[in-house]
Amino acid sequence: MGQNHRDEKLRANSYYEATVTREQASPPLRVAVRADVCVIGAGFAGLSAAIELAERGYSVTVLEAQTVGWGASGRNGGQAIVGYASDDAIEGQFPRDEARAVWHMSVEAMELLRQRIAKYAIDCDYTPGYMSVAITHKKAQELDRWVGHLQHTYDYDMQSIPAPQMKDWIASERFVGGAFDPKSGHLHPLKYCLGLAAAARALGVKIYENSAVTRVERGSPAVVHTQDGRVSCDFVVMAGNVYLNEYGESVARELDKNIMPVGTYIIATEPMDPARAAALIAQRSAACDTNFVLDYFRPTADHRMLFGGRVSYSTVTPMNLAASMRKRMLAVFPQLADLEVTHAWGGFVDITMNRAPDFGRLGGNIYYLQGFSGHGVALTGLAGKLVAEAIVGQAERFDLIGRISHRAFPGGSLLRMPALVTGMMYYHLRDVLEI
Template sequence: MRLLQLDQELQRGSYYAATAAREAAQPPLQGLHEADVAVVGGGLAGLNAALELAERGMDVALLEADLVGSGASGRNGGQALHGLACDHSVIEGQLGPEGARQVWDMSLEALALIQERCARHHIDAEWRSGYLCLATSPRKAQALKLWTEHMNQRYDSQLRWIYPAELDQWIDSPRYHAGLHDPRSGHLHPLKYCLGLARAAQAAGVRVFEHSPVTALEHGRSVLLRTAFGQLRARQVLLAGNAYLPAFAPQLAPELSARIMPVGTYIVCTEPLQPQRLQALMPSGSAVCDSNFVLDYFRPTADHRLLYGGRVSYSTATPRRLVASMRQRLVQSFPSLCDVELPYAWGGFVDITMNRAPDFGRLGQAQNVYYLQGFSGHGVALTGLAGRVVAEAMHGDAARFDTFARLRHRAFPGGALLRTPALVLGMTYYRLKDLL
């Protein structure tokens, strides 16, 4: 329960919560209900899946332990990016050229799906196209350029390389050396997107129950889920709680918990800046992240603020003097912003896998309990695609879902007591590599 207590504390300073209007909470599950599909988790993955299933004519009930969008789905950096969190060579190594190409193409479909959903369901998620990945040294720029050339040649990815001499046309910062631009990726207000998806799902007939953590799951040809005050029986179930599923209900799928680890991520947001000042710093208005393993990321908001994320905690402990340490990182990238106020500072937990690839599959002898997890901080776009392919599988066509399910995953080493210290030690190595 320590993770949940820390998470509640990290919610309080969220810029997103302060700028997104919530409707009245949905009632918790009470009594006995039935559905074709039960979805556990009201974040981006669960909501996208529920909407897809309802649009295919299935009766769907969604159980959320807290409020829809209250977890990482409504508190992240808002960057919707191509590809996966892992380097695409991981996918090439496991699935071969054809499977890797299919996964890359589906990641681009995920980006188009966001804009399609916003247009169709009138979701004002503040979408803005454009993404910059920037290198902090000539050595890292060379590695990033080679990756860009590989992706353009093998996948026709249409990424534009930005040489050092032209970088100031894209960003006014002394920290970066060169980079790439992707016009198809972009950024949005994730909580507004979550809440818009929830409204669309309910309009399509999905029954949403908030404050309904699942306490037990009984496998069979039909599955029974229990909450504190109710029961839900369904022919098929989707577990989409990510890092929060082990925290709220570790007994549901302990074999899944061993393959993911919760990682704390942290963000600050500035006071509103003069539009001309923000435009001068980031002329393209793109989302930005660096190419380090432990990276910084930032983007302009629709109301002319700069939202800046960085720092991660692999021990789940919130960094001391969070605002001061985040200010230091922001000023490294933009020295001219040393005088700005940071009225918002918050964080949350994402689930990572050992290889940073997503972990999708089925549980139980009847194979009617599906799961989506391990987005590894790259889920704003990919969760939409995940919701679509799991809905296809539940509706009878599992080809695309099974492409992801073929990816192999290992449990984190060290067992219950030592896996967190082992992860902290391993990440120290990568932090040191980032400094080179």
């Protein structure tokens, strides 16, 4: 069964889909067209690239295999976060000044997200505030050291939350320390993605939905093929992530080795009284624990609890998804036991071995953006800006991130997934044993 078929089942009961009104899908590409740039994928990264390029005067065609925001961009936890999934990967490969430049790009990514929301009047329930929270005293000490490290190394301020104050921030007995970041936040990701698509169309970008790319002829010009059409273009931006090669062997199979699809799962409760919802998390922030196999949660604009976690590294959806996720939620908020779970859904995000983003080129005129590793809500927007800069001829920043070295997942196409599952079991055991 293809990944897109598995995903359709995970998408079926999405709270996000239930709370938007989609326009009729754009017709698929059925003719040969010409564009300056062809973008593959109508998620955050692809649409951001399209907007940036269109603003610079380029003609842009976007090909989407399903519908806008169908993949991770329309199904994630909605947390827009400064930083990367692993700062160690960046600090271990760059001298201090370049590591600072890369890290501060993530701050720019958050600023860019807020700017786009304002500029294009995107109604996506953006709410500032994000907390990292620890469930053991050892992890709380590590979190406190991390806050100090960000201040010392990057001049970035967060507020440490000591154990006695945690109940003032989250109405839960589970956490013994935290850190609050007022510059990060959360939003309704599908509303944001549809808003980006509307902005792109208003700038003249042509978006073709239900137009899976089957192969890419590399050259100058490049030719991007769908089942019934093709785009001849000077540049290609590949922003399909784990879906890029789902529909054809001749797209960019060499990119597969650096990323893996990881399933993440989310539930939403029925709406609460607004005062009750507000009492759960101070300032209506998003929150995420610091376990390797983590939980994340946040209130929604309509006063539900949205709770995510329960990752799968085998692409197999957990049994009894709603019930198992509800059990995880009640371990954090037992006071929500009277609430019904109305939605349970999931999707696949792309991770790299070192949890750092993977940007680069295939030849001189084909660019790729992948490996956001759970930090894609904000970072994809910057990725689109960087690739646009590179196409224009100002490639220094794109190439800086492109210098991050990546290791292929071990085991090749047959064994890398079982190897990853085994490794994640090890880290989950460390979380359970608090080592």
